[in-house]
Amino acid sequence: MGITAGIMVPHPPLIIPEVGRGEERTIIKTIEAYREAAAFVADSAPDTVVVISPHSTLYGDYFHISPGERASGSFARFGAPTVSLSVDYDEEFVRELEAAAANTGLAAGRLGERNRELDHATLVPLHFLAEACGGIKAKVVRAALSGLSLAEHYRLGMLIKETSERLGRRTAVIASGDLSHRLKEDGPYGFNPSGPLYDERIMAVMGNGDFGELFNFSEGFCDSAGECGHRAFVIMAGCFDGTEVEAKRLSYEGPFGVGYGVCTFHAAGPDEKRRLLAEFEKKERTELAALKEKEDAYVRLARAAVEAYVTGGEKIAVPAGLPEEMLSHRAGAFVSLKKEGRLRGCIGTIAPTAPSVASEIINNAVSAATADPRFDPVEKEELAKLVYSVDILGETEKIDSAAKLDVKRYGVIVTKGGRRGLLLPNLEGVDSVEEQISIAKKKAGIGANDKVQLERFEVVRHH
Template identity: 60%
Template sequence: MIQGTFMVPHPPLIVPEVGRGEEQKIQDTIDAYHEVGRRIGGLQPETIVLLSPHQIMYADYFHISPGNGAVGDLGQFGAGQVRFEVGYDREFVENLCKLADAGDLPAGTAGERERRLDHGTMVPLYFVNQYWKDYQLVRVGLSGLPLTDHYELGRRIRETAEVLGRRIVIIASGDLSHRLKADGPYGYQKEGPEYDRRIMQVMESGDFGELLEFSKDFCEKAGECGHRSFTVMAGALDRMEVETQRLSYEGPFGVGYGICTYTVKSLDMKRNFKEQYEEKEKNRIMELRRQEDEYVQLARKTVEEYVRTGKKIRIPEGLSGEMLERRAGVFVSIKKEGRLRGCIGTIQAVYPSIAQEIIENGVSAATRDPRFSPIEPEELDKLTITVDVLGDTEKIDSPDKLDVRRYGVVVTKGFKRGLLLPNLEGVDTVEEQIAIAKQKAGIGEQEQAELERFEVVRHY
């Protein structure tokens, strides 16, 4: 059973041996942390499940630490004398992996690159250990998978505790925005304070469905750290009425630190936030599909047929003359829950018509983008698709002739060539646009490269 869950930050500075007096500037956070430690000490859990964004992280897999245990210290923060040694709950880990596998959730103990404890784990344990030490640890990393998968991992954690009859506490370790102040370590973005305001409102109210509504672009601009940890914790509290309490919030160093606690009260079937979100998404996508033009309709038919049968469709009858007679480069972009799921295209025409270009690139975007695994049939109803038809490229002699909203960019150095489309979420400056295009081409950020620009017609 879940005895309690806790949202906490992990600034090493908060440990006196690291802060050396500076920690007094976040005294409210320290006081709240001690309250968390006292509450966990009072609960006396058999197992603590700790979710850390600084644990090993993969794009498409949740890593759960294997073995009997691990050690660590705060030496990288100048306090090597602050040491930790934990024993892992191997039975819990084994059962969690089995339940995840049974639910087709990619999680397991493979791929550990660093056995030592990370600071996202050690900082919370520094306070917990002052009040309770007779526990085993389950150390869980996060991933680049959708937030709904993080929520589902939380449900599997609770199910594991129930199957084993284990008394557990869950600690969701994570700072908030890292971009609250211009003189902070990561600078300022207007999304930073907005993120902290929104996330503290969500976490204080316990309205966890809102966690799934935060867009990837917004979270990245805010420089958040703990959102996925909080979402896993929320999943563990699925269909449960909880008593919430906000203990503190501070951000004096340009990074947000929030602490909230959650006590399970009873079952509440109306708090099935993942299902509510998925129903809302389903309705949104259905409405989008009703409005799709013939370019996107062709791309969707291509993707759905190939994913289901492995066969390419033929060019259907009734398409416009432009699609059948004009040649152009085409990019097909596929998203799932607001996150890119595949994007492949051609800078210039390769096939006899735009229609054929869409079919070929649609298949590639769905199954051959090296950044992602091939799309599975059960994902098809969750996909949004856009088709970009490229105009001719035009050489330019200066970045001043670019506009991230209007023009895409092609960078070339020797045989290396990279492209970035215009008007992309999260790309707000020409400098960012060029840097990403260079990265895609394998061109060094400081290397000189030839520039070309192009316009696109984006179809939804």
């Protein structure tokens, strides 16, 4: 017993005839593939179906697992209130999964439910499964995504597998997720070149069952593509850790500017060579060690400042032996921390506030690790996984037009009244001046359509 089958499916409500009212015929290949995938799950005769939904309760630092005995939902908000579904939750499975997460230190459980109703990313695949089975006979577990790293999503999948095996459940996993939402100018989020690139790449990965490649999709690339389901696919991949997988690509379409992909995955037996998280972590340790060897004096100073403060609670003095320009020069500086490819903290100063660049770096490194309001303070256990970059800012220059910006060369400062926002240049996932200005406005709390004073600056990036 354990994980027997998995499917990757999209969740457009219009695929339901009562919602689409004829428009669903535009994606007939997806509908046919969906029915084949649902029949595949039905044939596996699951006791429990785990649905991984991007539209269930989402937290930045916690995986929410839906609690309770039963849940219902309908397509009322999409104009079809008569199309509804009720399911029984597998309460024992959920309790065991929550306990397993607590034992391993993974932040997952039944806390923080905001809406008991089934979301559309859960309803759409269950609608097809009910059609294939003549009703939902299996019990259901609904798991949400989080803002945690891809590695943590994979770990949740591994715990789902372990729980399934411990309880002796035949379990099928449904990874519900659309692909890019940026395939066309008239799509829901416009066009971005990363959109079709993401869809081509993810369909190759999932269609071949190359789950280890899922870790190699950077956060910036996924954000640019506007994808919906990547982390759901990673959780499902974790459910097959140590398992030989027979993958089959059934369909791909993107007529509305959103990618819809359908694949099936059959568990074909143990395969110790497919311990993918262990492989990823080994590779990551090797790469981090190589990066640390290449750090220059600026980055080494930022690392030393953070490690000393996190482990001992003291801010270091400016050490001896630094390059002269770090001691005699003053400038604004930004220190950024990343962990497993995701931002972990970033604090900086537009103009110098300390006697030297070195002092500026020390101050801002400590602040990035402990005082960025978007993140909890860095813990000792995280230090070995952090990657640092230090941006030294040049002089700012007022400009009268966005045409004088270059997203790769110049950072931008936007000012309206007492509000001021900054964005550094050459950031992954920021591909246009318009995006750069928009993000800087958002950071400052300035309206998207408000006129602002623009300033530009260049940086020297150390990483």
